Amino acid sequence: xxxxxxxxxxxxxxxxxxxxxxxxxxxxxxxxxxxxxxxxxxxxxxxxxxxxxxxxxxxxxxxxxxxxxxxxxxxxxxxxxxxxxxxxxxxxxxxxxxxxxxxxxxxxxxxxxxxxxxxxxxxxxxxxxxxxxxxxxxxxxxxxxxxxxxxxxxxxxxxxxxxxxxxxxxxxxxxxxxxxxxxxxxxxxxxxxxxxxxxxxxxxxxxxxxxxxxxxxxxxxxxxxxxxxxxxxxxxxxxxxxxxxxxxxxxxxxxxxxxxxxxxxxxxxxxxxxxxxxxxxxxxxxxxxxxxxxxxxxxxxxxxxxxxxxxxxxxxxxxxxxxxxxxxxxxxxxxxxxxxxxxxxxxxxxxxxxxxxxxxxxxxxxxxxxxxxxxxxxxxxxxxxxxxxxxxxxxxxxxxxxxx
Amino acid sequence: xxxxxxxxxxxxxxxxxxxxxxxxxxxxxxxxxxxxxxxxxxxxxxxxxxxxxxxxxxxxxxx
Numbered sequence: 001x002x003x004x005x006x007x008x009x010x011x012x013x014x015x016x017x018x019x020x021x022x023x024x025x026x027x028x029x030x031x032x033x034x035x036x037x038x039x040x041x042x043x044x045x046x047x048x049x050x051x052x053x054x055x056x057x058x059x060x061x062x063x064x065x066x067x068x069x070x071x072x073x074x075x076x077x078x079x080x081x082x083x084x085x086x087x088x089x090x091x092x093x094x095x096x097x098x099x100x101x102x103x104x105x106x107x108x109x110x111x112x113x114x115x116x117x118x119x120x121x122x123x124x125x126x127x128x129x130x131x132x133x134x135x136x137x138x139x140x141x142x143x144x145x146x147x148x149x150x151x152x153x154x155x156x157x158x159x160x161x162x163x164x165x166x167x168x169x170x171x172x173x174x175x176x177x178x179x180x181x182x183x184x185x186x187x188x189x190x191x192x193x194x195x196x197x198x199x200x201x202x203x204x205x206x207x208x209x210x211x212x213x214x215x216x217x218x219x220x221x222x223x224x225x226x227x228x229x230x231x232x233x234x235x236x237x238x239x240x241x242x243x244x245x246x247x248x249x250x251x252x253x254x255x256x257x258x259x260x261x262x263x264x265x266x267x268x269x270x271x272x273x274x275x276x277x278x279x280x281x282x283x284x285x286x287x288x289x290x291x292x293x294x295x296x297x298x299x300x301x302x303x304x305x306x307x308x309x310x311x312x313x314x315x316x317x318x319x320x321x322x323x324x325x326x327x328x329x330x331x332x333x334x335x336x337x338x339x340x341x342x343x344x345x346x347x348x349x350x351x352x353x354x355x356x357x358x359x360x361x362x363x364x365x366x367x368x369x370x371x372x373x374x375x376x377x378x379x380x381x382x383x384x385x386x387x388x389x390x391x392x393x394x395x396x397x398x399x400x401x402x403x404x
Numbered sequence: 405x406x407x408x409x410x411x412x413x414x415x416x417x418x419x420x421x422x423x424x425x426x427x428x429x430x431x432x433x434x435x436x437x438x439x440x441x442x443x444x445x446x447x448x449x450x451x452x453x454x455x456x457x458x459x460x461x462x463x464x465x466x467x
Contacts, residue, residue, distance in 0.1 A: 058460075061413075071412075312459075316461060317459065340415050347416070349415075349416070387434075388434070389418070389434020389435070390418070390431075390432065390434050392416070393416065393418020393422075396418065397422060
């Protein structure tokens with residue numbers, strides 16, 4: 001309706017200017033915030049509306065500086081309030097989108113607000129997966145600032161923590177919790193944690209360091225049952241039972257077994273939601289509908305397949321790519337994936353990918369670290385660096401995932 | 405132009421060094437150091453590219 005009216009006025013006066021377009025960004029974390037920043041940096045003059053159920057903050061510090069109490073929560077802000085004003089972003093924070101109608105181009109929020117858009121950017125991210133019936137007090141996941149603060153209090157109180165899943169979240173929390181003086185046990189189903197992602201050498205090195213720092217890692221096993229006891233206000237965690245019947249007593253369990261995309265609010269919109277929001281090579285899910293960050297599964301033309309990356313670096317780069325494609329002529333998004341993790345005294349970076357069965361080669365070694373390459377069919381597909389960030393900075397430039 | 409780096413958040417990607425090697429370098433820790441906080445005009449383009457290329461957006465330009 002608005003467009004018809006604008007068109008009418010335009011013809012009527014002969015000089016009425018069609019207002020610039022509006023972009024509504026749903027999700028106010030890294031991908032959403034950087035889309036807004038980048039739109040303005042690139043000269044976008046229209047309205048930008050940011051909708052999200054939390055204020056904008058960065059997530060990588062949650063398992064590290066925030067959990068260990070080294071940072072106050074303000075230090076993790078992505079866009080301080082004055083910055084949002086400076087780049088003229090209208091925000092609906094502490095609200096969330098609950099419905100989306102692509103025909104009338106409007107979203108509705110939980111508080112009942114309807115927001116019309118010309119362009120919609122979906123940046124609603126992911127949330128941790130949780131096994132069914134794992135709701136007793138003392139069972140945690142870690143994704144939000146609130147999660148991190150609650151987990152911090154619980155660790156300081158109980159000093160004993162069981163972690164399900166030796167992925168990056170699980171091991172980062174293990175490292176932080178040990179530094180906080182806790183006794184930590186990590187359970188992992190796979191016999192070789194991390195190896196699929198970063199290669200056997202880097203994985204063994206990291207797990208050895210965990211062992212040296214006192215983390216107890218139980219591989220090839222999983223939790224078969226959560227043991228509860230009745231607490232003063234509902235069921236409380238008492239322990240976990242492993243597949244072989246072993247019982248570990250604990251009042252604190254962190255679950256780090258992966259995430260699922262937040263796309264429920266798009267159900268019925270007509271978008272392909274088979275793995276997050278499925279997009280073309282331009283990060284476009286439908287005409288004028290885009291997706292960035294953890295929720296976006298886009299066609300990487302250089303790799304010839306869809307990719308969905310839950311990395312902080314991708315949130316930034318893809319937000320920037322979406323902003324570029326909204327403003328100008330769309331170009332395919334062709335990043336070299338990059339992520340990092342910090343555990344104890346180790347800083348690990350991975351650039352590119354490690355395909356199943358890749359050959360590994362040592363490229364660089366120093367007193368403190370190393371850098372290894374992954375090769376597949378005579379082509380280098382990635383590098384992993386352990387305490388070798390400086391070397392990584394130059395090796396990384398050699399990777400190019402553009403179409404051949 | 406003044407260059408401010410919020411190095412708490414630096415991840416040592418080195419993207420800035422590629423764009424503006426006379427203004428940014430990586431220390432042995434792998435994290436960024438600023439070589440010239442008030443770079444001359446001819447380097448401003450590079451600094452802007454570096455700020456845009458930083459994957460964690462820790463480079464702030466005050467003009």
